[in-house]
Amino acid sequence: MNKVFDSSQFLATLTQQPGVYRMYDADGEVIYVGKAKNLKKRVSSYFRKQLDAVKTKALVRNIANMDVTVTNSEAEALILENTFIKKYRPRYNVLLRDDKSYPFIFISNHKHPRIAFHRGARREKGDYFGPFPNGHAVRESLKLLQKLFPVRQCDDTFYRARSRPCLQYQLKRCLAPCVNIPSDEEYQAQVDLVRMFMRGRNDEVIERLVAAMDQASQALDFEKAAELRDQIAALRQVQERNAVSGAQEELDVVGFWREGGMTCIHLLFIRQNAVHGSRSYYPKVPAHTPDAEVLESFLVQFYLNESQGKRVTSEIVSPLQPTHAKELSQQLTDALQQRVRITSNHRGQRAQYRALANKNAMNALQSRLGQASLMQSRFDALQKLVASELNDEEPNLERFECFDISHTMGEQTVASCVVFGPEGPRTSEYRRYNIDGITPGDDFAAMAQVLSRRYKHAVERDTVPDIVFIDGGKGQLTQAEEYFAEWPQKPLLIGVAKGESRKLGLETLIFGYSRNTRHLPADNPGLHFIQYIRDESHRFAITGHKQRRAKAKKTSTLESIPSVGPKRRQNLLKYLGGLQQVKGASIEQLANVPGISKPLAETIYYALRDE
Structure with missing residues (x-):
């Protein structure tokens, strides 16, 4: 039975300063994070006798403990709230789930700056x-x-x-x-x-x-x-x-649509007087959350998120009510230390942009709902297949993983692991593994290595899948059987062997341990789900292999030679005219390069000939 939270005792000593409050359930998990200009006044509102919102009633029933962090201002509270939401992912908060990093144009801080494409962490100094x-x-x-x-x-x-x-x-x-x-x-x-x-x-x-x-x-x-x-x-x-x-220099336009228990927020990016692109977001929204709360939470998380960049557009066109828009504008302006104006009453071109954003949000959500319905039917068919194999009427299937190996003539071997759930791919959990220390081209050894690396800590982390799909036949499947042989609770192993002439629909499913085989009809939704998982694993492995191969081609052979750092590499290329000239140079020519001693010249000379 859950411990009853004594709200009156907690409120009696609560400060009236601005800050952030966290609510915990009986297991000590953070279930909600909120900010307040006046902590006592805001937290007290949750414990009134009459609560209108269904979501708030459900939240309050699950509170077992609370704590607060006082800040100097409401702007600081806004930033801290966003940090805590990203850290704890509370189930009663609106969560912006987007595992993609955003691309930027980067101008470096060199003596002669360069302009470049940039994605990821901003470690290098510049704009x-x-x-x-x-x-x-x-x-x-x-x-x-x-x-x-x-x-x-x-x-x-x-x-x-x-x-x-x-x-x-x-x-x-x-x-x-x-x-x-x-x-x-x-x-x-x-x-x-x-x-x-x-x-x-x-x-x-x-x-x-x-x-x-x-x-x-x-x-x-x-x-x-x-x-x-x-x-x-x-x-x-x-x-x-x-x-x-268009005549608008720089705008972000927010479109909003809710349907079928899902929410879509579509952003149009107006840059340099033109639509520069758009993107749809599907935040995780607790049931019965008001539209205004969803929009405000999304805007705060999107524009305060560090991955979005230092500079935010000066105007955001949104469906928020004027009072909410004005208040949030001030909060973002204070938090970001730059002027941000959220507008809500629109005419002319802004109204057209907003209508376009709403239309895109509606179309994107309806398309996603259709995909979800298709995914559910495929998952149901897979459950039925597993139930018949395990003689279990209702198998509990929540997590599936699939492995594939990719290489070129045994070189630059990469193994992929993709993760799926009943809802489809979980791309943020995809992983690639560079395979080294095996005989080139030995796919069986590569499979054994990736399995041991993938599941080394899976039990303590509670990430053991219900089904492990292996893209390959009995040889690859045997590696998985040997690895999981001593496990008390083994995942279901299914090998997906390609059919004759590698045509879709002719795959053979081989169940681990029993070695039972199944040939499903080409139009079976369960087979379509397995094909989707297998193809995604194959795509992810090939992409990783191509990236590794390209990196190897770009890497200078000089980088693998001990004691030849960036400065010496630069001198060698500069004084001898290029990599081919370095490879063709004699020991005496190498030793004449500034910073290259006679012993080091000999090391470079023989290293380049042992390739």
């Missing part, structure tokens, strides 16, 4: 512009920037190794700072223009270029003036093209 909805939007923007501003986009290794300008300089898409053609001031001026352009200050950029063109003309530097004239013309062309798409 990050975004987030963009997808990688395609970033790459298109980078192409545009390269046409407008001659700033380098090459990586640092390529930049440091140059002894003469590359093709981008000939195409007038880079000033070639790698070989010191422009002055530092001239190059930095172009970088500053990029930063201004990325912040939507296009008119200012043109004004600067016009002033520079006039100055060049007066100095009789007509070639420079002509280059600036062409740059101004290109910028004006971009402005005219974007003006066709």
Whole structure:
């Protein structure tokens, strides 16, 4: 029986300062996190005699304990609330579940900064512009920037190794700072223009270029003036093209739709006067949660999330009521330390954008509901198959994992593990494993290795799957049987062997231990579910293998030689003219490179010939 929480005793000593409160259940699990301008007043509202909201009644019934953290301001409380929600994932909070990282355009902090595509943690110093909805939007923007501003986009290794300008300089898409053609001031001026352009200050950029063109003309530097004239013309062309798409410089537009127990929030990203992309989100929403609470929680989590970037658009078009929009605008402005305006009464183009966002949210959710219905029918068919094999009328199936091995002639072997539930793929739990220390091409040894690494701590972490699918025949299945042989509670093992000519629908299912085989009809929904899991595992393995193979190709053979660090590699490539010249150099030629001693030259010489 749950311990009854003594609310009166807790409230008697509760402060009236701003802060964050956490509610716990009988098992000590955080079930709700909230913020308050006045902690005593806000927490007291949960324990009134008359509670209208069904969700609040259910929450209060499960409270076994509470604690609070006092903050200096409501803005600090907002940030701390978001941190706790990400940490504890409380089941009564609206949770934004999105395992994708957002791409950015990055301008580095080097002497000669570079512009680059960036995704992931922001460890390198510099300016990050975004987030963009997808990688395609970033790459298109980078192409545009390269046409407008001659700033380098090459990586640092390529930049440091140059002894003469590359093709981008000939195409007038880079000033070639790698070989010191422009002055530092001239190059930095172009970088500053990029930063201004990325912040939507296009008119200012043109004004600067016009002033520079006039100055060049007066100095009789007509070639420079002509280059600036062409740059101004290109910028004006971009402005005219974007003006066709809209007159709003920078907006985020929020669409909202709820149906069938699910919620979709669709974001349109308006950048540089045009729709730059969009993305749908499906937050986890407790039952009976009001629309306003869902929207406010989503906006707070989305815009305070560290992965979204340092800079937030200045205007957010949303379906919130004006009073809620005004209050949340102030909270985000204080928390982010920049002006954020959430608008709700819309006319003209903003109203059109909002209608478009709502339409996208409705279509996305209805499509997802259709997929969920299809997934449920496939899962039911799989349950029926397992029930007939185990003689269990209602098998409890919650977690399935599938393994696949990918390599090229035994090289760069990668094993994939994908995770599924009744609802479909759980992509945040997918894992890849680089396989080393085996005979090249030995798929059986690769399978044995990945199983031992995957399930080494599975029991204590409670992540043992109900079914393990193995993409392969009896040989691969045998490795799984041997690994799980001593386990007291074994997962069900199913090998998925390809049929004749590898055609879909001809697969043979081989059940572990019993070695019973099943051939399901090609139109069986359960077989479709297994094919989906198998194909996803295959795709994930091949992608990982290609990435590993590409990385190996990009890696210089010099990196594997002891005592040859970045500086010495740079000197070797610079003084000898490239990797092929290094490979063909004699010991004496290698020893003449600054920083390379005679013994080290011998080490490099023989290491390159032992490849």
